[in-house]
Amino acid sequence: MMNLSNVRKSINKEIEILILTNSNNNEVQDLPICVQNILNGDYENVMNDQLFSILIQELNGGNDVSKFIHDNIEKTDLYDSWLCTGIASLLYFIQQNWTGPEVKENIKWHINKENVLKDLSLHDEYNANVKMSHLLYFSKIIFSNEILQNAYQSCIWWLFRTNFLHQLILNESSGIIFDETEQLIQKINNLQLLKEDLYCETLLYIEVAQFYFYYRRIQSSEKYIELAQERAKLSLNLEGALGKRTKYQEDKAQLFLRITLEKEQFLSRDCKNLPKSLDLNDDIRLEHIEFSRNIENTQLGAMEEAIILAKYIQLQLSQPRDKLTDEEVTPYLTVVVNNTRNWSLKMVSLYYRCTLESGDKRTVERSMIQMEYLIHELNKPNVSVANRMDIFFASGLKPVWTLEQMWAQLMLSLGLVKGALDVFLKLKLWEEVIACYNILELKHKAAEIIQQEISKKPSVQLWCLLGDATQNPNCYETAWELSNGKSSRAQRQWGFFYFAKQNYEKAIPHLKLSVELNHIQENVWIRLGFAALQVEDWKLAATAYKRYCALEQTTFEAWNNLAKAYIKLGDKAKAWKSLQDAIKCNYDQWQIWDNLMVVSIDLGHFSEVIRCYHRILDLKNHHLDVQILDILTNAILNNINDSDGNFTQKLLPKVLELFGRITSFIPNNSEVWRMYGQLTALKKTDIDSEKAVQYLQQAHRIALSDPKWLLHEGSVEKVLQLCYILAETYLQYASNCELKKKRTLLASAKLSLQGVVKKVKDKEWNNEKIYVSVGKVEKHLNTVVAELEQIKMTN
Template sequence: MPLHTLPIEKALLTGKWDVQTTESIQKEGLEIAEKVVNGSFREALTSSFARKLFSLSSTDDLFGQALNGSVSLSQDEVESELLLLIVAVACLHAFVQANYTGPDLDIKPLDILVTPSNGTPLTDDNIDQAAVSALAYGGEPAYHLARHAAFLKLTQILLNTPYKHCQTIVWWRLRTHLIHQQVLDEPVVLSEDVLATFQRWQNPFASDPELAGRLHLEQGLLHHTFAQDRIAAEYFVKAARATDLQYELTGALGKRTKFQQNELSQLVLLAESHLPFDTSAINGTTAVQDHPGKESSSSVPETLALNDDTLLEQTEFTSSNPASSNSRLSHIDPTRQPPLHPLDQCILLSLCLNVRNTSPLHGLTSEQMSPYVARVISHPCNWSVHTMALLLRSRLESTRTRTVERSALQLQALVDQMPATDKEAAPIPERLRFFHSISLPTRWEMEKELAERFISLGVIKSALEIFERLEMWEEVVKCHVSLERADRGVAVIRELLEGSKVESETVLARSKAGVKQQTLDKTREAKLWCILGDLEPEKAVEHYKRAWEISGETSGRAMRSLGGYYFARAEYKETVECLRRAVKINPLLSRSWFILGCACMRLEDWDGGREAFGRCVAIDEEDGESWSNLASMYLRMGTTKKKDDDDEGDKAENSSDVPSIPHSHKMLGYRALKQGLKHSYDNWRMWSNYMIIAIDVGELAEACRALARVVEETSAKAGAEGVVLDEDVLDRLVNAVTRAPSNPEDAVDQSASGAVGTPMVNPNEGHGLLPRVLDLFERTVLPRISSTRVFRAYARLMTWQGRWDDALKAWMDAYRESEAGKISRGESDVLNSNQGDAARVLWREAVGEVEEIVEVLRNLGGKVAAGYGGVKKWKLQARTVVRSFMGRTREDFEDDPEWGRLESLLEELKQD
């Protein structure tokens, strides 16, 4: 395989031209490649090779056979492949410049397409319309106002041509997929074959730390786009390892406010690059290292000052050392950290994104992210990277009262900077150099975010103006609903469907051709019908089905909406049918899988529910509710006994009573609940289900932990009156401890060879389980719950240990909480004569309880060394118990035949 193309391919990937003239590549190829790297796309796309490449055979099927047939190679196959790749990169970066980084392009698709003289004349408008339609994928439409969308479609066509010699074609396909996903309304997962291609591909620059890090980072960003955060995090860490980026989140003494007197530990991210770089060589400017955050040129976006009367612009660290002296980066002064390589800054921002996605409900999320962003902002080295850092800071500050103003203004400044063409603005090559290593949003997405920020501030009309200009009609409708003008929202959608409301992209075509009706792209028209279905519930089914038909049965949105409609009306069979179609089109939306799983549960389709909830947790590992439902499915699979289910399917009580459940399914359910509890630690119902399954599979140590969590959570939420305690489980735990020999030396493993046994420590029984059960009683149960059964269980445990004082005390506590004890204190309703025979039954049971406590006192009294004072003490205690009970009940029950039992018992105590 020829290697002389690698230097040029490397230059295209890095955006830095350092290729020496070589005779192996013709001068034309070198010149075109250098122009593309330097951002001169017009010269590259109007070259003689490009003109031949974009010569159309006809103007019909513009991005189909008409253009595909023109992609051909010359006699020099290597040279032609390289030129083809160079032109594809030029098209891709032209699209990026037009829609992401700015400034405005000086070339249009019409300038490069050569049409036949006898064909229908093309216009910029119908070229872009054809491109937007061709970019729709997986039932998701592409944004119809994307600028010069034809360049992205041309890139896809050029890169899909078979290549034999260019070694980085897979990498460029990865970059194209990343950009394409951002153009769609919702990300659509790629096929397994495509993803496997990216994973298997061998990077020819693997020995280059920077390029190795770039590839890992971009692979991570692709999975981040699909919300596969765990996989994305693995790639981000690989990227940091490839570049040898050292970073650590730690603390250092400092001040955060202007009036702060005491120094407190503040979060700081220590980071150090090991990639060789020169800031001035990277972006033409040099960050002033003596004054972090200030640069000598305006080639990076403006960083707006906070100007708050309390908060400082940035944390002032008063310590030159981090809090942890064991840190690998303890030599770094938090106040004067060295500049980072721009690629390492990209990695930090990506790690910051992952912190946000894996901890969305944690209170410290913004505090965790802020040090990452501050570390990047402190040394601006690249236009795109600094833009991304400011955008992240703006998002973080949007929820804080003292920073919300700067948040909105900073976001507005970032939106305004895109079309800048003045000489002081960053040059095109700098803007594109690290573009693929960050998740910079498109122009319209950034403006949409600004409009959403206005909505959060209550400025609905300003947001509405932005949405109308961007023609994001779903958001327009939401604004009208917020303004209590839902009828206006319906009118807007109907006008669009009827063609009476003109979108900006059709203005030019209609003025020239006199078109009376607007022709909508099928995917966009289907989306409008779905929006109308949301607004008109009485006709929802009709509108959703219309959307499904118009889209050619590719609109996942239509099936998701229709499935949700049926589910809300308990039509589960229809729900399953619709949602199976929806998840087949777009399997990344966990909410669709969840509702599908719930519908399968209602239909008792346990296998279908298991598959659906399994996909939910594969997409979002932190979805505790789906883990719980998945466990419920495992515990029902293969059963014949019908059980009642609730909407969430998280009721697993008595699941162990179904004998047909295989043990393997029980273990799968146990593991699923154990995983789910990591993310729903406060859900006592999940803990209760986990406790029951743990008992069933023999994991008694885990059952003990689960029982403690149930008691703690229910007591914290409902107080002592609402504590939930499964006394059956408590008894089983005590039984598991007490069935083993009380002497540890007696619990030995007798080997078959007759060798001397060794003490066994089984965490699920005997002395291995004892510490957990003791802690359960003494720390959790006894301080919160007083019941006869609890005290009796504790008494049995104390007796097994030979702790006679504690055992006897527990038995007496149990007696006091029993019916007999309440009768003796006059707190029972048994003495109410109106109860008749029922009262006598209860009284006779209480007599048995009195006999039981006397027997306990007789057996344990002599063993107690203190507390009850030996024989005399226990006899006195026993006589007191009997006399007290007889005194309270004599008037009502002295004529009962069982009364003689009490008299005989008292006589025995007198004689002992």
């Protein structure tokens, strides 16, 4: 590590924080010119100033950019200049692609575009609408320099920001960037910088949450939002109050967000000329919920509002998309839309309102007009660049092309197909272009336009789309060769081609190779898992579904299939855990509860078996699984230990409650009444013994009511077993009764047993078990008869 003690640096820790937070702190005096320019949004001046004389000659000469930068940093002590140039380059890139206003590039140095394309594409190409990508490339090289990272704590944070923006310009989620950035997050969390500045720490947590939102890592994002809330001392709770949404509606309970701030809000600056929230102009629906009482409005700063907006996104991602979810999350969004004075947060909150309202016929038109308005706002000069950049990294602001894509999709939903098509063509969104041509019944144009673009400049994406349009697998092979055997997309689409034709054996090798190249493709993992199930490759199925569930934790079918794979592999403990996760995803799918019940009975989780059976009855009202009930009954009768080492007879009250529920809607099953009677007898009170006899008599009557019971050996054995249990219960109960009741019981037992014994003995059987069983029953019958005789003699 280089000794930094003698290096000339003007940028200290306090100034680093100013730049990180985009804060014009008047208390800090004598800021370097390059820092002042960054905070004022004059990024071109920084890039064309101190280093340009060196850069022009070297970079325009086509030299290795990375080597040149690292060598120059090592040989000189222009650390401040290099850091500021990297930051200005990144922020200028953001201005061109995210915040606007777009300006004509006026930088006096350039980098070879082929090198940029090669290094940024990561074999799967970046978005065709990205402008000045060399600025991102340049800043990433600077922030990756170890000397600068040792000189400035903030350098690694800037690298984290650069990495995330790199991901946002790619057409595919990158496992390489994800893994690298997670390592950066761990390093940033240990910075002394964070421990000394609460605002900085909170800002980082929101930025990290935004990173995890992109990859749909729900648990990780939730963790960092909670950390941000703790640092901000911000408490958020949904509450209800009377109000109305429509002009003619009576007051009814409406949700609002109760915000509690237990410290002073973080400092933030207000922005004038904010984007406007356009009116709904609906004849029935009100612009806002009108509450019948005044709802307290807590004053918040931009940081607190960024946390609330992040919480909104996290709730959206973690719950299924339906009207109930929308009702629960809208109050979070409404707070930001109505109150923020921050430009980025206003843009983002209005964007999310457009997406939220896009599915409602009363609001979709407002969504389309609002989205078009936001796009025009980007290039209006009435808001300074510095104001636009304020809290940008924590806001989750979408790039220009995403806003335009959303606008086109809204047009398409309203039937404005040609308008949408023009925008999709401009953005080079060929899949959407194909969809538009299909709607316009111009399917031939889809393949034509792709071939036309290929003739201009062939790409992996275009060849894959041509394969999709023509159903020719040779196109995927061409795409694969074009990528020099590095494109996960080419292999993915190749695999999907065979998967759609249910040719799973051919699909699997392509899907496997795709996820080897890029391991965070949820849609590939789940198809690979399904294909492996179909060909009965249980190990591959388990691996694929496990990886899918790590990426997308809310799909119950995947957890269910993972459990199936584990069961086939003989690992029921893992199957049980997977089914528990499946239930968290979908509490109302009775088949999952049934699967969990079966695995639970095998593993001895008997209390879970009872819970599962009750839940199935809640969902179906009617369910009978005699095998499960029989295993459960025998476990309790024999008082075996459950999976936790507890005696199962502790569960007797819960099991009896379950049987009571089952017999209420299945009154004619002999086996169920037999088990119910046996279990009731365990309580050994006079009342319960009498109930047990009644239940067993009911079982006996139902069994004999079947005229075919004597025709099959299996049913004969069951009747004899039932008679034996009935006789034992009669004798046990009668032994503790008064004489009169005892005689009645024994007489009833004699009547029940005699007929069965006679009928069975009158036939010849080839089954030795039947003779043994009838012998046992006859022995009890003889005991009953003998006791009856003894009672007569005593009288």
